[in-house]
Amino acid sequence: MAEDMQTDNILLDVKGLKKYFPIHKGLLRRVTGYVKAVDNISFFVREGETLGLVGESGCGKTTASRTIIRLYEPTAGSIHFKTGLFSPDGKPQMVNLRELDKTQMKAIRREMSMIFQDPVGSLNPRMSVFDIISEPLVIHNQSTGPEAEETVVQLLERVGLRPEHMRRYPHEFSGGQRQRIGIARALALHPRLVFCDEPVSALDVSIQAQTLNLLQDLQADFGQAYVFVAHDLSVVQHISDRVAVMYVGKIAEMAGSDTLYNNPLHPYTEALMSAVPKPDPKYESERIIMPGDVADPSNPPPGCYFHPRCRYAQEICKQEEPEFRELKPDHFVACHRADELQLRGV
Amino acid sequence: MNEVKETSETNNVLVEVKDLKVQFDVRDGIIKAVDGATFDIVRGRTLGVIGESGCGKSVTARAILRMVPRPGKVVGGEILYHRRIQSNGSEMTDIVRINDLDPDGTEIRKIRGGEIGMIFQEPMSSLTPVYTAGSHINEAVGLHRLMPIRKVGAQMTETIQAHRQVTKEEAREIAIEMLYRVGLPKPEERVDSYPHQLSGGQRQRVMIAIALSCQPKMLIADEPTTALDVSIEAQILDIMRDLQETVDMAIMFITHNLGVVAEMAQDMVVMYMGKVVEKASALEIFYEPQHPYTRALLKSIPHVGKKSQERLFTITGMVPDPFNLPPGCVFHPRCPEYMPGKCDRIVPSWTQVGEDHWTRCLLYEEV
Numbered sequence: 001m002a003e004d005m006q007t008d009n010i011l012l013d014v015k016g017l018k019k020y021f022p023i024h025k026g027l028l029r030r031v032t033g034y035v036k037a038v039d040n041i042s043f044f045v046r047e048g049e050t051l052g053l054v055g056e057s058g059c060g061k062t063t064a065s066r067t068i069i070r071l072y073e074p075t076a077g078s079i080h081f082k083t084g085l086f087s088p089d090g091k092p093q094m095v096n097l098r099e100l101d102k103t104q105m106k107a108i109r110r111e112m113s114m115i116f117q118d119p120v121g122s123l124n125p126r127m128s129v130f131d132i133i134s135e136p137l138v139i140h141n142q143s144t145g146p147e148a149e150e151t152v153v154q155l156l157e158r159v160g161l162r163p164e165h166m167r168r169y170p171h172e173f174s175g176g177q178r179q180r181i182g183i184a185r186a187l188a189l190h191p192r193l194v195f196c197d198e199p200v201s202a203l204d205v206s207i208q209a210q211t212l213n214l215l216q217d218l219q220a221d222f223g224q225a226y227v228f229v230a231h232d233l234s235v236v237q238h239i240s241d242r243v244a245v246m247y248v249g250k251i252a253e254m255a256g257s258d259t260l261y262n263n264p265l266h267p268y269t270e271a272l273m274s275a276v277p278k279p280d281p282k283y284e285s286e287r288i289i290m291p292g293d294v295a296d297p298s299n300p301p302p303g304c305y306f307h308p309r310c311r312y313a314q315e316i317c318k319q320e321e322p323e324f325r326e327l328k329p330d331h332f333v334a335c336h337r338a339d340e341l342q343l344r345g346v
Numbered sequence: 347m348n349e350v351k352e353t354s355e356t357n358n359v360l361v362e363v364k365d366l367k368v369q370f371d372v373r374d375g376i377i378k379a380v381d382g383a384t385f386d387i388v389r390g391r392t393l394g395v396i397g398e399s400g401c402g403k404s405v406t407a408r409a410i411l412r413m414v415p416r417p418g419k420v421v422g423g424e425i426l427y428h429r430r431i432q433s434n435g436s437e438m439t440d441i442v443r444i445n446d447l448d449p450d451g452t453e454i455r456k457i458r459g460g461e462i463g464m465i466f467q468e469p470m471s472s473l474t475p476v477y478t479a480g481s482h483i484n485e486a487v488g489l490h491r492l493m494p495i496r497k498v499g500a501q502m503t504e505t506i507q508a509h510r511q512v513t514k515e516e517a518r519e520i521a522i523e524m525l526y527r528v529g530l531p532k533p534e535e536r537v538d539s540y541p542h543q544l545s546g547g548q549r550q551r552v553m554i555a556i557a558l559s560c561q562p563k564m565l566i567a568d569e570p571t572t573a574l575d576v577s578i579e580a581q582i583l584d585i586m587r588d589l590q591e592t593v594d595m596a597i598m599f600i601t602h603n604l605g606v607v608a609e610m611a612q613d614m615v616v617m618y619m620g621k622v623v624e625k626a627s628a629l630e631i632f633y634e635p636q637h638p639y640t641r642a643l644l645k646s647i648p649h650v651g652k653k654s655q656e657r658l659f660t661i662t663g664m665v666p667d668p669f670n671l672p673p674g675c676v677f678h679p680r681c682p683e684y685m686p687g688k689c690d691r692i693v694p695s696w697t698q699v700g701e702d703h704w705t706r707c708l709l710y711e712e713v
Contacts, residue, residue: 056575057546174664175399204398205602206661209646213657231575234605238648238658261651275580276650277605281628285609287580292531293545346651 010082011225012045012068012193013094017077019060019067023298035298037063039249040077042324043332045193047082048219050226052240052257054233054272056294060249061229065195068227069112070105074098081193083111110140113186117198119178123170129156129181130166136188155184158221159214176207183214190222197229212239233276237261242330245269248295248305251324255331262345265333267310270343304336312337357439359428360564360596361387361410361462367422368405368414375669379405379418381620384696384704385613387564392590392597394611394628396604396643400665402620403600407566410598411458412449420445427457429563463557465550467569524555528585547578554582558589564596571606583609604647608632616640619666619676626703636705638683675708688713 018041020034038060045051053061067074079097084090085107100108113136116122123132133155134148143151153163159180170178179199186194196215200208216239219226230236236243237257244254245268253266264270271288278285290309295301301308307317316336324334335341368380380402387393395403408414410425425444430437447454458464518537525533528551536544544552550570557565567586571579583606590597599610607614607628614631616624616639624637635641645659663680666672672679678689685708692713694706 056577176664204665205604205643206398206646207664209658209660212648213660216657233576234648234650237650272576273650275576277576277579277583277603277609278651279604279608279632279644279647279649281608281611281632283608287584289581289584290577293547 009046010044010094011047012082012227013078013080014044014068015042015078015080017041017064017067017079018075019063019072020075033298036249036300037297038067039297039300041246041249041251043244043251043254045225045227046241047192048223048225049241050219050228050239052236052243053227053229053246054231054236054243055246057231058294058297059246060297061246062197064246065114065197065227065229068097069109069114069195070097081108081112083108083192085111107140110136110189111191112193112195113189113191114195114197115179115182115186115199117202119175119182119202120170122182123178125170127169128166129161129168129170132170132181133166133185133188136185140189142189151188152184155188158187158218159184160210174207176203176211179203179207179211180214183211183218187218187222187224191224193225193227195227195229198231199228200235201230201232208235215239233261233272245272248297248300250305250334251332252306252335253331253333255328255333259331264343264345265327265331265338265341266306266335267312267337267341267343268306270345271309273346274344276346304334312341357428358389359386360389361598362426362428363387363406363410363423364426365423366406366409366420366425368402368409368418369421370418372417377668378620378671379668380409382423382696383615383617383620383622384423385615385622385625387596387598388613389563389596390590390594391613392599392611394607394614395598395600395617396602396607396614397617398602398665400619400668401617403617404568406617407464407568407598407600410444410566411462411464412444412447412454413458427462429461459557459562460560461562462564462566463560463562464566465553465557465568465570467572520559521555524559525552527589528552528555528558529581530555547574547582550574550578550582551585554585558593558595561593562595564598565590566598566600568600569602570599572601572603579606586610604644616643619668619671621676621706623677623707624703624705626700630700630703634700634703636699636703636710637707638681638709639677642680642682675706683709685709 017038019038020036022031023033023035024030025032041064055061063072066072068079080094081097082092082094084092086095086104087093097108130152133152137143137148137151152166156163156165161177161180173181200211203211212235228236228239240257242255243257243260245252245266247268252268253260253264260269261273264273271290274286274288292309295305303318303320304322307313310317322334322336324332326332327338363383363385366380366383370377370379383406397403405414405418409420414420427442427444429440429442431440522533522537525536530536530548530551571582586597599607601607611628614626614628615622616637618639624631624640631640635644642659642661646661648658661680666676674690674692675694678684681689688708692708694708694711696704696706697710699705699710
């Protein structure tokens, strides 16, 4: 019974997801190898929660979210999403997104949307704010004309802009306001899952706080779940219920955000946490410097991908790839030595 | 023009910025990008400059290097560079008024990149893509080492080598040595690689190597780690601090990241809309901030490790339109301590509120 409750609660369940990009070389453009951008990741998102996805640039955070929404075609794995769109009685059930055809996928995009990092590049400069926000309504035949206008006014007010802003163009707004327009567009169809790809990293400190509060308020009002991709660890901790740490296309660790930050089980998480600059001049940092650079996803090292930079690495780490397992309740980790190591939190 | 006087033991100021004003005369009006900035950069110490985009922190840095982009102009105040020189066995200080120098003249070109190094935010655009990493460094070393202007530092040993010419081979060796010091893996190979072959973190390390290869007296770092990941950022901050200790270099560290500035800076300046609103030691800024803007800024960031269910504190409203600045104190429309009738009428003056702690706020003035 209890288990049923838990599965009922799951909105998105990703299992063994892979996305390999081929490398073409030579005159015949032969495939000479693959960039394993997302390499066998499994995670889930519960309804109405925020899952933070952190990791260094190039670790596959963005590719993972774009593959789930099928902007990229997955190489392998399953993506189950709970929706009532295709069941005759309208009762929500898990649907594998990989098995859907184009029309079904279009329908499902009503339930999933995306907020992008760059508030300048993600808004068409030739479209007015009204056109930008009402576009999803038109595409999904939700509303047109005065009805759409009313929805847009409501959305604008909800994200802290004024109705008269509707007739203006993106260049007339500041970065923070543009990001609000992007948020209004993403929420126009009341999606159940929103992928936020670095939504605040281009914003100033004071605007960042406003935007984070707005995202939280909107979640409280509409109950959508967020997958929050970011590299700023303090922002991710602030907004997330659970956090997944990625390293070279794989998830190294996933746990509740307090647990992950205070009692990490993966050496990579520990090193990452130690590197976060603390806004306190009296704080004596004891950074764990990871030697070398991030592994090349087209030619990763054998065994655990992190072993060349790991200060706890042993023989087994060089040979066998660690399994991603639930070591403690709701705390997943991919490390051979996770149960014996005593790691330091923030 | 230059004033030469004997170096006093107590005066460790390297660059003095006094009431600096920079304006941009554009079609829509005049933007006061920097409007009365006053601060000192002390030898061997790090000055952190924080503020949001458009507050004038980068323009201030560029004014020090006489590199304000057109149509910007320094319209007031002065920038004094205290250069230490050896003459007749005693150490003298030559005060150079940077704002009077010809921006293309030889004097400023000796200072720019030589005595004052610089690193900017985007590593890719500041490296020329057609040169290898090594030749970038060679160029900087060649340019500034061949000029007989160098090395009047605290260390006497360096003075001997200062006037020595460096050949191409020696410059290459210095390049490899610098790349090694900034922690670039396999520097002998990397010296011959092109910028696009390096990752963002590696490129930024090359930039630091270039800036430091001339052993500058001061380094201007404008958001040097903003585009980088935390792990690389941590490495670069460590490198900068290590090198600072070994060569006794001053750093002007411009950032909007309060965590980074807390780790790096001993002295701090907070800017808002072209004005320096507060100046104090880093400890006082973080523990006893006086200006409402500084306080609000510190409260609005999430603290890692301290998860709270509460919402973040926000500064209401937006940065004002630079063509249409509010009267009185520029911060008053967003200020939580706004005093009607005062703040919207009177421009606050630069007031001392503690030992070496200055602010620009009517809360601390008798009005």
